[in-house]
Amino acid sequence: MIQRVLVANRGEIARRVFATCRRLGIGTVAVHSDADAHLAFVAEADAAVRLPGDSPADTYLRVDLVLDAARRTGADAVHPGYGFLSENAGFARAVIEAGLTWIGPSPEAIEAMGSKVAAKKLMADAGVPVLGDLTVASAGDDDLPLLVKASAGGGGRGMRVVRRLDDLAEAVAEAEAEALSAFGDGTVFVEPYVEDGRHVEVQVVGTGGDASGVIVLGERDCSLQRRHQKVVEESPAPGLREETWRALHDAARRAAEAIDYRGAGTVEFLLDAATQKFWFLEMNTRLQVEHPVTEAVFGVDLVEMQLAVAEGLPTPAARPEPRGHAIEVRLYAEDPAADYQPQSGLLTAFDIPGVDVELSPSDASSGLRLDSGFGAGDEVGTHYDAMLAKVIAWAPTRRQAARALAGALRRARLHGLVTNRDLLVEILGDEVFLSGDVSTAFLGSRPLAALGGRLDEAPRDVRAHAVAGALALAAEAGATRTVQTGIPVGWRNVVSQPQTTRFEVDGDEVAVDWWGGRDGYVVDGLTVVAATPSRVTLEVDGVRTSYDVALGAGGAAGSGARTVDVDGPDGHVALRVVPRFVDPADALASGSLLAPMPGTVVRVLAEVGATVVAGDPVLVLEAMKMQHTVAAPHDGVVSEVPVAAGQQVAAGDVLAVVDAGTDEQDDPGNPDEGAVA
Known part of the structure; x- marks a missing residue:
């Protein structure tokens, strides 16, 4: 019997495994990088071992350090989570050779599915439908569009869609470089790209023990993706014909049986939305990020099943009956309106x-589940994926689950970083999504407005939020002052003009004019019912609305560093107080391209003196496991490139300057920022 499990991973998946282990009476061990030392998974473990450094290569990918941590803490089993070493056959062998229990499939099964190229051939031999392989030389115009994919990895890294043959060679080179950086293997392959495709995957559990076999625990639809990474997942997959899901389940079972699979795994398929024909994509020989929706629908604990298989204990010979519908969303620290740019801070x-x-799976017949890796007060760094949490809703029907999940997200308080929350709410309420008409092209075909990454094109009315923020600041000033306490806030002997509070909101300035007097605050167009530093109630046309306000710590006078977060029934608005005066030291040259986040300069594509046009790539920045192209904001000449390949940069650092070559001067307090492609 397993006594103590070391989880060779981080964040929410480590917490998820620990939760089941605690319920079963199994001890837990965490390993952590320096960047993760403050996170909850470290504190929740019975023992924790530091892996010196921050980057994955120095920490979570170090097999020797992980095994040494197991030895030092007395762990007798290792759970790999997902990502990092979870599908590394060499790591699995090293764990077994060290005399520890490996909570996963055999190294041979991992190897069989570790290369997508080899796995496709194996599946074809097992009678599972696969897409044909192409090469740069063999691909023709009739094969377009094409998809370049990394053989050794996933998560959208090392993947490119190609629509012109002239772009294929460059796409292959870019995918190879990204795959080598992400997975240590730059092998890629080319196959036809199914334009109107759906990503449907099947959960399997190889039972092991004396009663060897494969249980199929339904399918999940993971079609809603950005950058080929999943955003919304659900079970069961909507709109499948009965013969289709039966064929999918049978193909997944054959795939697992072909490699004598043991433990939890997922067989992924690409399904044509129109014809419902499907093809094998890959098999993930580990637990999936989206496993909670299967747990909710089937009432199982997949981590407990993994542990049972690893211990050689019997598992159910047949699958439980499914019930209801579950939807999961991935809450990311990213800005959908800026091409899903990751955020840190x-x-x-x-x-x-x-x-x-x-x-953990819920015993309730309905409910909301949260699997989070971060909490209030945590620093979100640039070394790992930008996912903050997964939020899962179960309900008897798909529309009920979507409504419950959207409502919880809408009421959530998420401050300090831009997230994709608004986008998720819009998706869950979108009639096209609710009809079940989903595909991998869903987000690419829906217009994103400039504000908040919303699916509708109408910008949000932020005035009420700004009014609430201004009055909360005024109320705070009145509550904290130590002189003239009897005088109303904003009082003027001669009322010649209003008080004005200015905010910056998503690059725009919003001014709030207000008056203060003995009868309270006055704002044109509405009635101020009540105002405190944390809550403001406004009334318009007889309708009262309350706003919760969180006032950030004030910076130095004139610094503009103070933030104000306002949450109302229609969502959250992050305000930044605009200083009355700009410090000359903060002024930047017109045309400065600023680093949108901390990262590493991978390539400099335009040298000093180069002539560029708007949108031309100037350099490539790598952060949060993705590469980001920083482009010229306008036509001009590159006058400065103060960085070099391999250099670490902080958010806001000047990466390059593109001189527009005109006499016009931009506002030094609002320099241009390079577009990120």
Whole structure:
């Protein structure tokens, strides 16, 4: 019997495995990088071992350090989670050779599916449908569009869609470089790209023990993706014909049986939305990020099943009956309106109301589940993926689950970083999504407005939020002052003009004019019912609305560093107080391209003196496991490139300057930022 499990991973998946282990009476061990030392998974483990450094290569990918941590803490089993070493056959062998229990499939099964090229051939031999392989030389115009994919990895890295043959060679080179950086293997392959495709995957559990066999625990639809990475997952997959899901389940079972699979795994398929023909994509020989929706629908604990198989204990010979519908969303620290640019920094508030259970399957007939890796006060760094949490809703029907999940997200308090919350809410309420008409092209075909990454094109009315923020600041000033306490806030002997508070919101400035007097605050167009530093109630046309306000710590006078977060029934708005005066030291040259986030310069594509046009790539930045192209904001000449390949940069650092070559001067307090492609 397993006594103590070391989880060779981080964040929410480590917490998820720990939760089941605690329920079963199994001890837990965490390993962590320096960047992760403050996170909850470290504190929740019975023992924790530091892996010196921050990058994955120095920490979570170090087999020797992980095994040494197991030895030092007395762990007798290792769970790999997902990502990092979870599908590394060499790691699995090293764990077994060290005399530890490996909670996963055999190294041979991992190897069989580790290369997508080899796996496709194996599946074809097993009678599972596969897409044909192409090469740069063999591909023709009739084969377009094409998909370049990394053989050794996943998560959208090392993947490119090609629509012109002239672009294929460059796409292959870019994919090879990204795959080598992400997985240590630059092998890629080319196959036809199914334009209107759906990503449907089947959960399998190889039972092991004396009663060897494969249980199929339904399918999940993971079609809603950005950058080929999943955003929304659900079970069961909507709109499948009965003969289709039966064929999918049978193909997944054959795939697992072909490699004598043991433990939890997922067989992924690409399904043509129109014809419902499907083809094998890959098999993930580990637990999936989206496993909670299967747990909710089938009432199982997949981590417990993994542990049972590893211990050689019997598991159910047949699958439980499915019930209802479950939807999961991945809450990311990213800006959908800026091409899903990852965000880093301090998460000042993280609260999702109505959560019934965290990190474990719920026994309730309905409910909301939260699997989070971060909490309020945590620093979100640049070394790892930008996912903050997964939020899962179960309900008797798909529309009920979508409504419950959207409502919880809408009421959530998420401050300090831009997230994809608004986009998720819009998706869950979109009639096209609710009809079940989903595909991998869904997000690419839906227009994103400039504000908040919303699916509708109408910008949000932020005035009420700004009014609430201005009055909360005024109320705070009145509550904290130590002189003239009897005089109303904003009082003027001669009322010649209003008080004005200015905010910056998503690059735009919003000014709030207000008056203060003995009868309270006055703002044109509405009635101020009540105002405190944390809550403001406004009335318009007889309708009262309350706003919760979180005032950030004030910076030095004139620094403009103070933030104000306002949450209302229609969502959250992050305000930044605009200083009355700009410090000359903060002024930047017109045309400065600033680093959108901390990262590493991978390539410099335009040298000083080069002539560029708007949108031309100037350099490539790598951060949060992705490469980001920084482009010229306008036509001009590159006048400065103060960085070099391999250099670490902080958010806001000047990467290059593109001189527009005109006499016009931009506002030095609002320099251009390079577009990120």
